[in-house]
Amino acid sequence: MKDDEFIPFDLEKNLNPGTLDRREFLKLMGGGIVILFTVGDSLALQQARRRRGYPEDFNAYLRIGEDGRVTCFSGKIEMGQGVITSFAQMLAEELDVPLNSVDMIMGDTSLCPWDAGTFGSRSTKYFGPPLRQAAAEARTVLFQLAAEHLRTAQEKMKVKDGIIFVTKNPEKKVSYAQLTKGKKIERHLEKKPPIKHYSQHTISGKPTDRLDGRAKVTGEAKFAGDIRLPGMLYARIVRPPAHGAKLKNVDTSAAENIKDIQIIRNEDMIAVLHKHRDVADKALGLIKAPFEPSTNTQDNKSIFKHLKGSASGGEIVTEAGNLDEGKALASKTFDEVYFNHYVAHAPPENHTAVAKIEGDKATVWASTQAPFRAQGDVAQALGFSLQNVRVITPFVGCGFGGKNSGRQVVEAALLAKLSEKPVQVAWSRKEEFFYDTFRPAAIIEIRSGLNSLNQIVFWEYHNYFAGSRSSQPFYNIPHHRVLSYGGWGGRGGGRTHPFGVGAWRGPGSNTNVFAIESHIDVMAKSAGMDPLEFRLHNLTDKRMKKVLNAAAEKFGRSFSEAPSGKGYGIACTDYLGTYLATMAEVKIDEKKGEIRVERVVCAQDTGEVINPEGVRIQIEGCVTMGLGYCLTEEIRFKNGRILDENFDTYEIPRFSWQPKIETVLLDNPEMPPQGCGEPAITSMGGVITNAVYDAIGIRMSVLPMTPARIKEALRNGRAATQ
Amino acid sequence: MEKTFNFNLNGKTVRVTTSPERMLLWVLRSDLELTGTKYSCGEGFCGACTVLINDEAVLSCQYPVQEVNGKEVTTIEGLQDNGKLHPLQTAFMLHNALQCGFCTPGMILGAHNLLLKNPQPTSKEIVEAMEGYLCRCGSYNRIIEAIQTAAQTMKGQRS
Numbered sequence: 094m095k096d097d098e099f100i101p102f103d104l105e106k107n108l109n110p111g112t113l114d115r116r117e118f119l120k121l122m123g124g125g126i127v128i129l130f131t132v133g134d135s136l137a138l139q140q141a142r143r144r145r146g147y148p149e150d151f152n153a154y155l156r157i158g159e160d161g162r163v164t165c166f167s168g169k170i171e172m173g174q175g176v177i178t179s180f181a182q183m184l185a186e187e188l189d190v191p192l193n194s195v196d197m198i199m200g201d202t203s204l205c206p207w208d209a210g211t212f213g214s215r216s217t218k219y220f221g222p223p224l225r226q227a228a229a230e231a232r233t234v235l236f237q238l239a240a241e242h243l244r245t246a247q248e249k250m251k252v253k254d255g256i257i258f259v260t261k262n263p264e265k266k267v268s269y270a271q272l273t274k275g276k277k278i279e280r281h282l283e284k285k286p287p288i289k290h291y292s293q294h295t296i297s298g299k300p301t302d303r304l305d306g307r308a309k310v311t312g313e314a315k316f317a318g319d320i321r322l323p324g325m326l327y328a329r330i331v332r333p334p335a336h337g338a339k340l341k342n343v344d345t346s347a348a349e350n351i352k353d354i355q356i357i358r359n360e361d362m363i364a365v366l367h368k369h370r371d372v373a374d375k376a377l378g379l380i381k382a383p384f385e386p387s388t389n390t391q392d393n394k395s396i397f398k399h400l401k402g403s404a405s406g407g408e409i410v411t412e413a414g415n416l417d418e419g420k421a422l423a424s425k426t427f428d429e430v431y432f433n434h435y436v437a438h439a440p441p442e443n444h445t446a447v448a449k450i451e452g453d454k455a456t457v458w459a460s461t462q463a464p465f466r467a468q469g470d471v472a473q474a475l476g477f478s479l480q481n482v483r484v485i486t487p488f489v490g491c492g493f494g495g496k497n498s499g500r501q502v503v504e505a506a507l508l509a510k511l512s513e514k515p516v517q518v519a520w521s522r523k524e525e526f527f528y529d530t531f532r533p534a535a536i537i538e539i540r541s542g543l544n545s546l547n548q549i550v551f552w553e554y555h556n557y558f559a560g561s562r563s564s565q566p567f568y569n570i571p572h573h574r575v576l577s578y579g580g581w582g583g584r585g586g587g588r589t590h591p592f593g594v595g596a597w598r599g600p601g602s603n604t605n606v607f608a609i610e611s612h613i614d615v616m617a618k619s620a621g622m623d624p625l626e627f628r629l630h631n632l633t634d635k636r637m638k639k640v641l642n643a644a645a646e647k648f649g650r651s652f653s654e655a656p657s658g659k660g661y662g663i664a665c666t667d668y669l670g671t672y673l674a675t676m677a678e679v680k681i682d683e684k685k686g687e688i689r690v691e692r693v694v695c696a697q698d699t700g701e702v703i704n705p706e707g708v709r710i711q712i713e714g715c716v717t718m719g720l721g722y723c724l725t726e727e728i729r730f731k732n733g734r735i736l737d738e739n740f741d742t743y744e745i746p747r748f749s750w751q752p753k754i755e756t757v758l759l760d761n762p763e764m765p766p767q768g769c770g771e772p773a774i775t776s777m778g779g780v781i782t783n784a785v786y787d788a789i790g791i792r793m794s795v796l797p798m799t800p801a802r803i804k805e806a807l808r809n810g811r812a813a814t815q
Numbered sequence: 816m817e818k819t820f821n822f823n824l825n826g827k828t829v830r831v832t833t834s835p836e837r838m839l840l841w842v843l844r845s846d847l848e849l850t851g852t853k854y855s856c857g858e859g860f861c862g863a864c865t866v867l868i869n870d871e872a873v874l875s876c877q878y879p880v881q882e883v884n885g886k887e888v889t890t891i892e893g894l895q896d897n898g899k900l901h902p903l904q905t906a907f908m909l910h911n912a913l914q915c916g917f918c919t920p921g922m923i924l925g926a927h928n929l930l931l932k933n934p935q936p937t938s939k940e941i942v943e944a945m946e947g948y949l950c951r952c953g954s955y956n957r958i959i960e961a962i963q964t965a966a967q968t969m970k971g972q973r974s
């Protein structure tokens with residue numbers, strides 16, 4: 094799928110293999126013993142060969158130290174989604190070591206296996222299998238070594254907590270650390286051993302507290318902005334007031350008077366650097382840099398018309414049957430349009446990077462979701478070979494897709510080179526809003542029809558700029574066609590939107606599920622059926638029915654034909670293999686136009702669950718964050734300017750918004766683990782608009798449903814389309 | 816003009832010579848290299864930079880260093896008692912009341928201030944007191960539970 098495609102930096106071109114030899118690699122790995130080293134290749138070399146896949150050699154994933162602690166290496170990063178815990182569970186399970194003996198090293202391009210980036214709820218789904226495989230192989234080889242060491246047949250031995258012992262004589266034992274200590278072992282298995290069946294699991298599948306909890310409650314957890322290097326300077330950069338505005342001239346004389354200030358001009362980049370961040374801020378304020386106004390004329394009011402006008406072509410995402418035949422079968426037809434505005438990622442941690450350059454080597458600490466991509470970007474910007482650039486990712490303060498690209502990383506690296514000092518670039522909140530790659534404003538048109546049996550007979554779907562994820566129908570619709578006119582990163586990108594857009598937690602799907610599930614309710618109403626009954630009536634997919642029924646059972650209230658005045662809503666979806674159904678109850682303050690979400694129930698089938706506690710946390714986070722794009726979050730802009738610059742005008746969910754949130758995890762261990770960091774947010778637009786309709790009988794077709802829009806709709810008896 | 820300020824930081828006296836109008840957040844984060852206090856919005860809208868000054872929760876991004884002279888400042892790094900976690904810290908871990916953890920230091924110090932004033936808050940009172948603290952990860956419900964658990968623990972410790 095186009096939208097999903099990750100555009101990789103050209104590693105081949107920038108890779109200059111051969112300088113990091115085996116000894117250096119071992120040094121890099123630290124004090125522990127690298128077991129089972131099969132070939133003399135460095136990790137960098139292996140990565141070069143399999144730059145678009147995970148390495149075969151299990152040493153890339155784990156290391157057993159002399160002290161018996163096990164280090165797990167993953168190119169994924171931890172931004173709150175909790176893989177730091179679930180990866181450790183998977184490794185501990187497969188290797189048979191205690192969970193608390195596992196240390197995680199993540200997102201370090203010198204130490205961790207290559208990875209495309211952390212997004213799309215893919216970490217467990219795609220990194221999990223090779224990690225488990227690596228641990229299973231290591232465990233098998235350790236058994237072979239133990240058999241030789243204890244002179245006992247493998248079948249007569251067992252392992253517990255990293256100690257292999259003779260079953261009948263547990264005193265006869267050897268630990269993993271003893272086996273690997275001081276030895277250089279080069280052994281590799283021809284045939285990959287099987288991983289454990291879930292029924293044997295004792296660590297994986299059990300609710301587990303976050304492993305990073307302690308570091309995060311004590312303030313010890315380091316984020317990129319917390320890196321302190323001797324002589325480090327903080328850089329602040331002159332920014333245009335609007336997208337598309339051109340710099341006229343610049344006068345830095347007032348800023349030059351500040352003690353110890355360094356000013357750097359490199360083409361269009363003008364930066365001030367100081368050993369204190371706030372002094373750099375002050376210097377930045379003293380620079381006079383007038384800009385020509387932007388030629389962009391769009392604003393929130395004109396954008397939908399502009400977007401529609403800029404669309405052409407349309408790619409078929411999926412189709413079946415024949416629309417004309419479908420239309421001939423319909424006794425009732427429906428024609429609706431759904432809109433959503435631009436939404437910001439608004440992570441708590443602004444984009445940050447710290448860069449240090451020594452000779453022809455660069456080290457960068459970055460708040461990024463894609464360290465290997467950042468590594469490529471830095472190498473290219475500095476003209477360094479790829480392996481001379483090391484990107485280290487400390488804890489990341491949320492990403493949600495907003496930290497996939499690394500503008501600040503390149504800025505820090507360039508300024509470190511030019512100033513010849515370590516440099517930290519940490520965007521201000523205003524810069525964060527300005528350079529955010531927003532969730533695109535989008536338009537969805539749906540035409541559909543029901544036959545006399547209230548079955549959906551045709552479905553024609555036109556998607557302008559949301560992205561196609563989750564737009565494939567899962568209801569029984571014999572004749573359908575789904576068209577996409579450009580996604581969040583694909584066609585239309587720069588020319589269409591006045592500023593950057595990109596993936597936003599559950600990209601594409603938030604908009605699609607809002608439109609699809611709203612439209613399903615429109616048809617349910619016309620069919621005279623309650624929304625749950627209508628869905629079940631038009632579904633054969635057993636998994637989807639199961640999550641709907643599970644949610645309904647937990648919800649414990651019965652739906653009636655809408656609008657019932659009760660304020661109940663439903664939405665369900667399939668997010669890249671994770672199935673979920675959400676039900677909500679809302680109350681509306683008609684005077685203020687405020688929607689109060691009282692309760693949300695979410696049932697999710699995400700395949701095998703590694704950490705049920707982690708999945709619940711993610712669902713709760715999704716539900717809460719999702720309230721923002723339903724109720725308030727809309728980036729205001731005009732003529733290339735971003736008018737929302739901080740949380741005073743850009744309102745994100747707060748304590749007082751919290752509904753009661755209940756989660757149901759369906760048991761489905763036969764299916765490999767699917768993603769869980771995003772699915773539940775994608776149903777929020779649908780479930781809340783449907784609940785609002787049930788409460789007041791007005792179908793809101795624009796997100797967010799701000800008090801102004803609700804009041805206007807109540808006044809006019811219908812929703813506006815702006 | 817630079818001036819010298821003395822204050823107590825996490826139980827130790829510190830002396831800083833700097834311009835009086837600089838905000839405490841930056842003095843903590845860059846001059847004193849105490850990075851547990853976070854910078855997020857920089858304008859008083861999110862609570863991430865919260866510290867305690869004479870036991871009051873204060874937004875350090877809005878607090879000029881000159882006003883701190885002679886006072887007692889506690890940051891997240893100073894909440895432990897001889898290596899023992901504060902009940903709020905333990906409760907946040909117990910309830911997994913965090914995800915990315917970026918808002919956590921501010922949340923814990925904000926809650927600390929609340930519990931000093933109101934040792935047994937109802938969940939409604941917690942919501943009112945904590946309304947200015949933002950958590951983009953959406954851990955609010957768990958934070959409310961954590962604060963209630965900590966309140967219980969602290970009650971037990973007092974009696």
Ligand code: FES
Nearest residue numbers: 857859861862876
């Ligand atoms: S950083 Fe001080 S309130 Fe947000």
Ligand code: FES
Nearest residue numbers: 914916950951952
């Ligand atoms: S835990 Fe991430 S912002 Fe609160």
